[in-house]
Amino acid sequence: MRDYIIVTENLSYSYKTAGGAQINALSGVSLKIERGEFVAIVGVNGSGKSTLAKHFNALIPPQSGKCVVCGCDCADSQNTLLIRQNVGMVFQNPDNQIVAALVEEDVAFGPENIGMPPEMIRERVRFALAAVGMEDYRRQAPHMLSGGQKQRVAIAGVLALQPSCMVLDEPTAMLDPLGRREVLSAVLELNRQKGITIVYITHFMREAALADRIIVMDGGRAALAGQPKEVFYQAEKLKKLGLDVPLPADIAWRLRQKGVSVPPVVTEEELAVALCR
Amino acid sequence: MPLSLENVSYVYMKGTPYERRAVDNVSLEIQKGEFVALIGHSGSGKSTLAQHMAGLLPPLAGQVKIDGTDPCAKGKEALTARRKAGLVFQYPEHQLFAETVFDDVAFGPRNLGLAEEEVRERAATALDFAQMPIEEFGARSPFQLSGGQMRKAAIAGVIAMRPDYLILDEPTAGFDPLARGLFYEELKNLHKKSGMAVIMITHSMEEAIELARRLLVMSGGRIIIDGQPERIFREQRGELLAAGVTAPAIVSLTDRLRAHGFSINADCLDADDLVAELLAVLPGKGPGDAR
Numbered sequence: 001m002r003d004y005i006i007v008t009e010n011l012s013y014s015y016k017t018a019g020g021a022q023i024n025a026l027s028g029v030s031l032k033i034e035r036g037e038f039v040a041i042v043g044v045n046g047s048g049k050s051t052l053a054k055h056f057n058a059l060i061p062p063q064s065g066k067c068v069v070c071g072c073d074c075a076d077s078q079n080t081l082l083i084r085q086n087v088g089m090v091f092q093n094p095d096n097q098i099v100a101a102l103v104e105e106d107v108a109f110g111p112e113n114i115g116m117p118p119e120m121i122r123e124r125v126r127f128a129l130a131a132v133g134m135e136d137y138r139r140q141a142p143h144m145l146s147g148g149q150k151q152r153v154a155i156a157g158v159l160a161l162q163p164s165c166m167v168l169d170e171p172t173a174m175l176d177p178l179g180r181r182e183v184l185s186a187v188l189e190l191n192r193q194k195g196i197t198i199v200y201i202t203h204f205m206r207e208a209a210l211a212d213r214i215i216v217m218d219g220g221r222a223a224l225a226g227q228p229k230e231v232f233y234q235a236e237k238l239k240k241l242g243l244d245v246p247l248p249a250d251i252a253w254r255l256r257q258k259g260v261s262v263p264p265v266v267t268e269e270e271l272a273v274a275l276c277r
Numbered sequence: 278m279p280l281s282l283e284n285v286s287y288v289y290m291k292g293t294p295y296e297r298r299a300v301d302n303v304s305l306e307i308q309k310g311e312f313v314a315l316i317g318h319s320g321s322g323k324s325t326l327a328q329h330m331a332g333l334l335p336p337l338a339g340q341v342k343i344d345g346t347d348p349c350a351k352g353k354e355a356l357t358a359r360r361k362a363g364l365v366f367q368y369p370e371h372q373l374f375a376e377t378v379f380d381d382v383a384f385g386p387r388n389l390g391l392a393e394e395e396v397r398e399r400a401a402t403a404l405d406f407a408q409m410p411i412e413e414f415g416a417r418s419p420f421q422l423s424g425g426q427m428r429k430a431a432i433a434g435v436i437a438m439r440p441d442y443l444i445l446d447e448p449t450a451g452f453d454p455l456a457r458g459l460f461y462e463e464l465k466n467l468h469k470k471s472g473m474a475v476i477m478i479t480h481s482m483e484e485a486i487e488l489a490r491r492l493l494v495m496s497g498g499r500i501i502i503d504g505q506p507e508r509i510f511r512e513q514r515g516e517l518l519a520a521g522v523t524a525p526a527i528v529s530l531t532d533r534l535r536a537h538g539f540s541i542n543a544d545c546l547d548a549d550d551l552v553a554e555l556l557a558v559l560p561g562k563g564p565g566d567a568r
Contacts, residue, residue: 017421019421044453044454044455044456045423045424045425045452045453045456046423092451144295146319146320147319170451173450173451174450174451176318176319176480177318177480177523178318178319178521179319203452203453203454206526242453242454242455243453243454243455244454246526247526247527247530247548248530250548251530251548251551251552251555254548254549254552255552255555255556255559258552258556260556260559268529268530268533268534269533271530271533271534272533272534272536272537272539273537275534275537275539275555275559276537276538
């Protein structure tokens with residue numbers, strides 16, 4: 001029996017624009033995310049990624065279809081608190097998520113809010129800042145930090161509540177390459193070392209390539225899903241959806257077009273080894 | 278006449294414990310019609326340098342001249358010089374403010390004291406760049422556009438000023454690959470048609486190679502490399518990496534393949550070239566004998 005932390009069945013969501021046009025942000029999405037999995041969600045702007053993610057911690061209640069998180073139905077508002085304690089969200093802009101004047105106070109905000117005893121808060125803050133490699137900055141002002149550091153503080157703020165799942169909505173979109181690497185390795189570590197389930201929305205295919213599984217969104221539907229190798233093997237389809245493919249997978253695809261048989265690859269090393277055969 | 282910087286330096290929070298030298302003795306000249314990419318890791322001084330170029334931040338030492346005039350001076354001449362340089366900040370959509378797209382784009386030209394007819398003409402041309410025809414978008418609220426459209430409307434506001442030097446600070450940050458590609462096509466066309474100089478700050482070496490004919494690499498407040506992107510890659514790769522600039526994916530892939538014994542050209546900067554190189558060296562895997 002597999003342990004699914006998030007299950008959606010035929011989940012749909014639509015809204016009206018100011019002009020009165022009906023937009024179907026999600027149309028019948030059914031998916032399952034296992035406990036401890038690292039799932040990347042990709043897709044162009046407007047494909048429904050963020051709307052989907054907002055269902056995962058009950059920021060949006062389902063309009064039709066089902067969304068079950070940690071065994072709790074998201075449609076029942078009595079479950080909202082429990083769901084949000086289990087699933088933490090991190091957004092694109094770190095500046096919008098930081099509330100305090102000191103790093104450690106910012107991380108303590110969540111635990112304080114749920115009335116945790118001070119000793120335990122201290123312990124949680126220590127744990128969370130260590131987990132993202134920011135313990136040396138605990139007495140610093142967040143606005144003096146780099147983008148990557150601020151985003152790691154935001155992640156620590158969620159982590160201090162010890163969620164079993166973290167949903168990150170383009171956490172590296174506003175960061176430079178160095179900041180992106182810092183955040184990604186912190187997230188990978190949380191998944192691999194602490195077993196936290198990760199739902200990671202990104203435009204960067206090099207980041208998605210590190211996930212256990214990729215879900216490709218298109219026009220409110222889950223158009224494609226599978227291990228990175230399987231998904232990137234369908235380079236042509238991804239390009240049609242307006243998405244990139246990591247370069248090694250792209251080169252493999254181009255070689256296949258020329259009649260060379262190349263197995264599915266994601267990394268540089270895999271491509272090199274495949275071509276040596 | 279060019280945009281020139283001579284021994285320009287700037288220090289933030291001078292005289293405090295947080296003092297930091299952002300720009301360190303930079304001299305350079307940019308001619309009209311050039312397409313320049315400015316690259317460097319965070320904190321290397323790129324954005325500060327951009328503000329000097331636009332005449333928005335007077336340097337603590339050194340001279341900035343736009344077509345021979347100091348834009349930070351007082352008076353009419355300096356004002357004219359400042360108006361020749363247009364700076365698009367990061368996330369320019371945060372600066373949208375007017376009730377309609379037209380009013381927002383027209384704000385700058387109106388400030389120039391132009392006749393309403395000319396204002397409209399300029400806004401229409403600028404919105405054409407954004408592929409947002411004034412007839413369709415002019416009367417809409419900028420706050421009900423998509424993220425990409427908001428960004429382009431904000432940039433159109435700078436383009437409507439018809440600057441000779443257009444400076445863009447990471448114009449595609451946060452865009453998906455599709456939107457990024459479209460934006461660069463539009464920027465290329467604008468550059469070709471208008472004859473203005475485009476100076477673009479980016480983190481992506483791929484973008485620099487694709488778009489710019491000249492690359493400036495900043496590190497520790499200095500311009501450490503100034504030259505043609507492809508050439509820099511061939512000859513100064515080590516210095517680039519030392520400056521914290523990430524190599525294009527194709528460079529590291531080519532290196533990896535070469536390490537595995539494939540005798541392919543180390544200077545491949547284009548996926549098509551790499552595929553051609555590989556087809557030539559793959560034993561029994563050439564196009565003639567597909568399996």
